[in-house]
Amino acid sequence: xxxxxxxxxxxxxxxxxxxxxxxxxxxxxxxxxxxxxxxxxxxxxxxxxxxxxxxxxxxxxxxxxxxxxxxxxxxxxxxxxxxxxxxxxxxxxxxxxxxxxxxxxxxxxxxxxxxxxxxxxxxxxxxxxxxxxxxxxxxxxxxxxxxxxxxxxxxxxxxxxxxxxxxxxxxxxxxxxxxxxxxxxxxxxxxxxxxxxxxxxxxxxxxxxxxxxxxxxxxxxxxxxxxxxxxxxxxxxxxxxxxxxxxxxxxxxxxxxxxxxxxxxxxxxxxxxxxxxxxxxxxxxxxxxxxxxxxxxxxxxxxxxxxxxxxxxxxxxxxxxxxxxxxxxxxxxxxxxxxxxxxxxxxxxxxxxxxxxxxxx
Amino acid sequence: xxxxxxxxxxxxxxxxxxxxxxxxxxxxxxxxxxxxxxxxxxxxxxxxxxxxxxxxxxxxxxxxxxxxxxxxxxxxxxxxxxxxxxxxxxxxxxxxxxxxxxxxxxxxxxxxxxxxxxxxxxxxxxxxxxxxxxxxxxxxxxxxxxxxxxxxxxxxxxxxxxxxxxxxxxxxxxxxxxxxxxxxxxxxxxxxxxxxxxxxxxxxxxxxxxxxxxxxxxxxxxxxxxxxxxxxxxxxxxxxxxxxxxxxxxxxxxxxxxxxxxxxxxxxxxxxxxxxxxxxxxxxxxx
Numbered sequence: 107x108x109x110x111x112x113x114x115x116x117x118x119x120x121x122x123x124x125x126x127x128x129x130x131x132x133x134x135x136x137x138x139x140x141x142x143x144x145x146x147x148x149x150x151x152x153x154x155x156x157x158x159x160x161x162x163x164x165x166x167x168x169x170x171x172x173x174x175x176x177x178x179x180x181x182x183x184x185x186x187x188x189x190x191x192x193x194x195x196x197x198x199x200x201x202x203x204x205x206x207x208x209x210x211x212x213x214x215x216x217x218x219x220x221x222x223x224x225x226x227x228x229x230x231x232x233x234x235x236x237x238x239x240x241x242x243x244x245x246x247x248x249x250x251x252x253x254x255x256x257x258x259x260x261x262x263x264x265x266x267x268x269x270x271x272x273x274x275x276x277x278x279x280x281x282x283x284x285x286x287x288x289x290x291x292x293x294x295x296x297x298x299x300x301x302x303x304x305x306x307x308x309x310x311x312x313x314x315x316x317x318x319x320x321x322x323x324x325x326x327x328x329x330x331x332x333x334x335x336x337x338x339x340x341x342x343x344x345x346x347x348x349x350x351x352x353x354x355x356x357x358x359x360x361x362x363x364x365x366x367x368x369x370x371x372x373x374x375x376x377x378x379x380x381x382x383x384x385x386x387x388x389x390x391x392x393x394x395x396x397x398x399x400x401x402x403x404x405x406x407x408x409x410x411x412x413x414x415x416x417x418x419x420x421x422x423x424x425x426x427x428x429x430x431x432x433x434x435x436x437x438x439x440x441x442x443x444x445x446x447x448x449x450x451x452x453x454x455x456x457x458x459x460x461x462x463x464x465x466x467x
Numbered sequence: 468x469x470x471x472x473x474x475x476x477x478x479x480x481x482x483x484x485x486x487x488x489x490x491x492x493x494x495x496x497x498x499x500x501x502x503x504x505x506x507x508x509x510x511x512x513x514x515x516x517x518x519x520x521x522x523x524x525x526x527x528x529x530x531x532x533x534x535x536x537x538x539x540x541x542x543x544x545x546x547x548x549x550x551x552x553x554x555x556x557x558x559x560x561x562x563x564x565x566x567x568x569x570x571x572x573x574x575x576x577x578x579x580x581x582x583x584x585x586x587x588x589x590x591x592x593x594x595x596x597x598x599x600x601x602x603x604x605x606x607x608x609x610x611x612x613x614x615x616x617x618x619x620x621x622x623x624x625x626x627x628x629x630x631x632x633x634x635x636x637x638x639x640x641x642x643x644x645x646x647x648x649x650x651x652x653x654x655x656x657x658x659x660x661x662x663x664x665x666x667x668x669x670x671x672x673x674x675x676x677x678x679x680x681x682x683x684x685x686x687x688x689x690x691x692x693x694x695x696x697x698x699x700x701x702x703x704x705x706x707x708x709x710x711x712x713x714x715x716x717x718x719x720x721x722x723x724x725x726x727x728x729x730x731x732x733x734x735x736x737x738x739x740x741x742x743x744x745x746x747x748x749x750x751x752x753x754x
Contacts, residue, residue, distance in 0.1 A: 123675045130711060133725045133746070143744045144517045144554060150701045150731070150738040152622050152692075408621060410697065465697035 154396070155461040157413035162443070162454040163207035165218075170196065170454055172425025172445045174245040175372065176255045176281060179221075180429075180443075181245040185210060187218055194242045195222030199284055200431070204443075204456050211284045222259055222279065223286055225293045238266035241274075248281070249307040249314055251336050255281040256314070258304045261295050276302040278340055290340050297342055301358070305329065305371040306384075314339055315402055317373050317384070318358070327368045330361035331402060348403055365397065365406055372428035373402070378437035379464055385412075387426020387444060392417040394426055394442055394457070398467045407467030412440075412459050418447045435460070488533050494753040495526030495542055497581035497596045498635040498646050501751035502722065503668050504686035504707040506733050507573065509544055512749040514726070515558070519551040519565030525752060528579075536584035544575035544600065550734060567609055571734040573626070575602035592639035594646075600631045602652075606734045623735045624692070624700045627659030635668075644672040654693065660700040664690040672713065680713040682722060703737055705730035709747075719752035 164170060167188035173180035178200050185196035196218055198208040210218040222243045224232070232240045242264055248257040261275040275295020279287035290296070306317040314336055319329040331348040338344035346354035347361035355361065369389045376383040381398040384406055388395065395409035415423050424445035432441040439460045446452060495501075501510040507524075514520035524546035532539045551565025558564070577600035586595040604626035610617050633650035652664030666688035673681040685708045692700035711724030729742040 119675050122673075123679065123681065126681050127712065130723075130725060145742045146739065147729070147742060148740040150703075150740065152624070152698045152700050152738075154697045155699075408619065411622060461697065462694055462699045463697055 151411075154410045154412060154465055155459055157457050157459040159413075159416065159455055159457045160205035161451055162204050162456050164454065165209055168210070170198075170445070172370070173198070173427065173443055173454070174247065174257075175427050175429045175431075176245070176248040176257060177250050177431050179211075179255070179281065179284065180204075180208070181221065181248070181257065183244040184242075185218065193218055193220055195220035195245070195287075197221045197284065200429075204432070204441075221281065221284065221287050222257070225289075228293070239263045239270070239272075240265055243277075246276070247304045247307040247316070249309050251309060251314070251339075253282070256307070256339055257281055257287055258302070258307060258316075259287075273300045273303075275299060276304065296340065302342075303327075306373040308374040309336070310375065310382075310402060312336060315373070316345075317364070317371050319367060319371065325368055327366065328363040329365050329367055329371060330358065331364050332358065332361070350403075370426045372430075372442075374428075374430055376437040378435065378461065381467075382406075383428075383437075385426075385428040385440065385442060387415065387423060387442070389422040389426075392423040392446075394444075394459070396440075396465075398465060410465055410467075412442070413457055415444050415457065416446045416448045416451050416455060419449055420447065490531040491529060493528045493531045493540070495528050495544070496540065496579055496598065496635075496753075497538065497583075497594050498637045498648070499751070499753050500526065500648070500668070501719065501749075501753060502670050502672070502682055502684050502713070503648075504684040504709045504726070504728075505666070505668065505688070506548075506705065506707070507546060508749075508751075509546070510722075510749045510751045512747055513562060514745060514747040515555060515563045516745040516747075517554050517743050518745075519555050519563035519567070520548065520747070521550075521562070522546065522548045524548070524573075526577075527753075536582070538581040538583055540577075540579040540581070542577055542579070544573070544577060544602065546571075546573040546604075548572075548734070550732075550736070552736065569606070569608050569734045569736055571604055571606045571626075573602060573604035575600045575631070577601070586636075590638060592641075594637040594639075595635070597634045598632070600633075601628070602626075602631050603628050606737075608735050620735045622698060624660030624703070624737050626654075626661070628655040629653060629659060629661075629664065630655070631664075642674050644670075644674070646670045652690075656693075657695050660693055660695065660698075661690040661703075662693045664688060678714060680715055680720070681711075682713045682720075682724070683710040684708065701738075703731040705733075713751075719750060722749040722751055723747075724749065 170185045171183040173182055180198045182196040185193045197211045213219045228241050242262050244260045244262050246258045246260055248255050257279050259277055260273050263272040263274055276297040277295045279289040281287040303318055303320055304316050305319050308315050313333040316332040317329055319327040321327050332345050334345045347358045349355045349360055350362045367386050369387050372385040381400055382402050384397045386395050392415040394412040397406040397409050399406040426444045428440055428442050441456055441458050443456050445454050500508055509524045509526035512522040526544040528540040528542035530541045549567050549570045552568040553566045555563040577598050579598040582595040586593040606625050629652040631652045633648055635648035637646035648668040650666045654661045668686050670684040675681055687706045690703045692702045707728035709724040709726045711722055713720040713722045726745045731737050732739045
């Protein structure tokens with residue numbers, strides 16, 4: 107005969123089980139109707155180091171295009187001055203920390219001046235043009251040799267539309283201090299049209315090395331590696347292009363692709379990593395990254411993300427060049443400039459990036 | 468073989484004359500982990516909601532050596548898990564549909580000691596067990612079958628290799644079975660994105676009826692990120708609970724459960740910190 111206590115226990119057990127199953131059934135029905143529930147709380151990430159960003163103070167009411175590194179000089183394709191005029195080939199001499207501010211190179215009257223200057227004939231031609239196009243010069247890459255800075259620059263025809271830009275050739279000029287960049291060959295292009303889309307230049311083992319990125323299709327650019335003896339920089343026929351199978355070839359279209367990238371590339375020796383580094387800026391993700399190689403002729407590693415730049419509100423991030431003259435700790439700390447039109451923080455930025463430790467590709 | 472047996476008998480004199488009690492395939496632990504709310508629990512499972520997650524996992528003792536005061540087990544743990552990134556929309560062929568984007572595989576070798584004599588002295592119906600396991604896990608994703616370019620997940624954390632030490636206690640109170648476990652993972656340097664990984668587990672089973680039990684289980688872990696391969700990996704945590712109905716048998720349980728968790732996902736999705744509620748079915752062997 108069941109005692110009352112046993113009966114109570116049985117009833118309680120049944121009620122507990124029924125209650126649990128009902129709750130479970132309701133839960134399953136609710137979850138099924140909601141497709142389960144997921145609330146994303148956060149998304150982590152990791153990086154090869156720490157970064158901090160500054161907005162580079164410029165002279166009042168002045169804006170600049172992304173700088174091209176020329177050692178202790180930053181060259182700008184264009185600068186818009188306080189009076190609204192546009193100055194092509196402007197430059198800033200970097201004597202301290204750019205985060206404290208930079209100023210454009212000026213003449214004795216205090217007016218900002220260009221270091222990449224059109225010849226008189228070119229200026230006159232611009233005046234007489236009737237097709238609404240204008241010739242301008244745009245710095246692309248540089249390297250230092252024997253106290254001078256060798257600058258590769260493009261001859262560009264702008265207009266009539268905002269996006270109408272045609273490259274009609276590439277030339278070389280020599281820069282010493284803050285004097286005008288002396289254009290070789292009388293200022294004439296040494297390469298025609300888009301034959302030398304140079305992105306980066308550096309010196310290694312007695313050669314000047316170039317990273318050249320050619321457009322293959324919309325938003326596709328293949329980067330190849332070239333080099334020339336330092337005494338033959340001004341001789342286009344002396345340039346050779348790396349083909350990993352046949353060696354150095356005269357034919358740039360027969361060069362091996364070292365990596366694909368759209369946008370700036372900064373290649374050079376990094377003593378901290380004891381490797382050659384290629385710093386890039388992804389124009390779609392606004393993300394800086396670095397690839398490493400034991401030698402410029404060896405394959406570069408996969409990209410290691412460095413930092414996310416402040417993204418633009420529209421169009422693309424500008425620049426993304428590394429400034430080797432501003433490195434610290436033997437290349438453990440890098441400084442990379444870029445421009446953005448993000449409404450919260452528009453302008454020229456300089457990001458300092460410090461690696462946690464040596465990268466192991 | 469005979470030499471090995473002799474060595475074992477000499478090592479465990481209490482087992483002398485008990486050669487027939489040494490077994491070569493048995494339940495993985497004295498205190499099983501198969502009902503744990505951990506994502507690494509050794510059980511077969513289908514997570515239906517919120518994402519399709521299919522797990523094939525088990526822990527088996529390959530050698531069981533009973534002695535007077537303790538029982539030693541040496542065995543193998545394996546896990547293979549497929550996890551979708553998309554949320555479940557339908558059930559097809561009895562399984563939830565999903566993109567099956569991520570998967571991870573793990574194996575481990577362990578030695579467990581069940582301190583039977585000490586547990587008996589501790590309390591009636593008590594069990595006490597300590598385990599040391601070497602565990603390896605790697606994280607992967609499902610690439611395109613159509614030749615599309617791969618995705619770079621090189622900056623994601625990997626579990627890698629770890630020595631996991633755990634201690635568990637259980638008490639059988641007739642209708643109620645309670646068990647608790649604490650563990651710590653010591654990750655091998657430069658072979659993992661983590662350094663240490665403490666965790667704790669609590670399970671409650673109510674034997675309401677002979678063929679129907681109510682089960683609740685809670686689990687928490689914290690993984691400390693490491694500096695390795697040039698990266699500084701972030702910490703990760705997970706707090707998870709499951710509750711449901713277990714249908715017991717001689718082989719184990721069929722568990723139908725609701726789940727709730729907060730913390731980081733597993734595998735290559737580990738950077739995503741989420742709170743979820745879900746539903747699934749598990750086959751927990753060896754209860």
